[in-house]
Amino acid sequence: MTDPTQIADxxxxxxxxxxxxxHIANGQALNVLKILGVNESNIDSTISIGMHVPTHKGTAKWKDVVKLEDRELDPDSVDKIALIAPDxxxxxxxxxxxxxxxxxxxxxxxxxxxxxxxxxxxxNKGEPVTPEFYVEGRNxxxxxxxxxxxMLSKISDNLL
Ligand SMILES: Nc1ncnc2c1ncn2[C@@H]1O[C@H](COP(=O)(O)OP(=O)(O)OP(=O)(O)O)[C@@H](O)[C@H]1O
Ligand SMILES: [Mg+2]
Ligand SMILES: [Zn+2]
Incomplete structure (x- = not known):
């Protein structure tokens, strides 16, 4: 018997x-791509996306996965990903x-x-003030x- 999680992988x-x-939170893969600034004109290597993939880690039953060829992430992107996919x-x-x-x-x-x-x-008033937030919860x-x-209401809609 083949382990179904292996098939998913x-x-x-x-x-x-x-x-x-x-281990991207289920449903957040497209927001991750948005964070990475992926669009048809700025990518010259393969990106593979798994959405709604079975998982057994923690209490989650599903996760998303993104695999980027020939690319490493800058620190700001990693911090933004933490905001929408803390695990x-x-x-x-x-x-x-x-x-x-x-x-x-x-x-x-x-x-x-x-x-x-x-x-x-x-x-939001056109002043030279960088938005800044206290982290009051992580997950x-x-x-x-x-x-x-x-309190910021919908983080994924407000990413810069
Ligand atoms: N050559 C590869 N190409 C694509 N994906 C890979 C490759 N090697 C590892 N991965 C993926 O990278 C991730 C981390 O690999 P690792 O071997 O640490 O996974 P793991 O043992 O399943 O750990 P975890 O507990 O984080 O799920 C996994 O999603 C794995 O499928
Ligand atoms: Mg794994
Ligand atoms: Zn404010």
Whole structure:
């Protein structure tokens, strides 16, 4: 008998060099691609996406996975991914093997990565003020604006 989780994994072809973003919260793969700024004109290597893949890690039954060939992530992108997929792991693949792996992690503050959802906030008034939030919860992420004190309502809609 073949383990169904193994089948789910091999649906995505292996990559020689690149990055695997695994354990993405179910349904967030397209937001991850948005964070990476993926569009038809700026990508010259293969991206494989697994959505609604069975998983047995933690309490989740489903996850999304994104595999990027010949690409590594910049730190801001990793921090943004932590905001929408706090359990995600990032694996760097070199010559088909996992050379490095780490879990995304939010610090105590989030600076310049998301905009405040309050239209009256100073950060939305055209002033040279960088949006900044206190991290009040990590899983799920909860952000409070340093300037107007409001809790950010929908993080994925407000990513910069
Ligand atoms: N050459 C490769 N090409 C594509 N994906 C790979 C390659 N090597 C590993 N992966 C993927 O990278 C991720 C991390 O690999 P690892 O071997 O650490 O997985 P794991 O043992 O299942 O760990 P985890 O507990 O994080 O699920 C997994 O999603 C795995 O499928
Ligand atoms: Mg696994
Ligand atoms: Zn604000």
């Amino acid at each position: 091999i649906k995505i072809p292996p990559i020689r060099n690149g990055t695997v973003i695994d 995600a792991t990032i694996a760097i693949i070199r010559d088909f093997y996992v050379a490095e792996k780490y879990q995304v992690q939010l610090g105590d503050r989030v600076v310049g990565l998301v905009r405040c959802s309050n239209p009256n906030c100073i950060t 799920p992420p909860r952000l409070r604006c340093v300037y107007c004190d409001r």
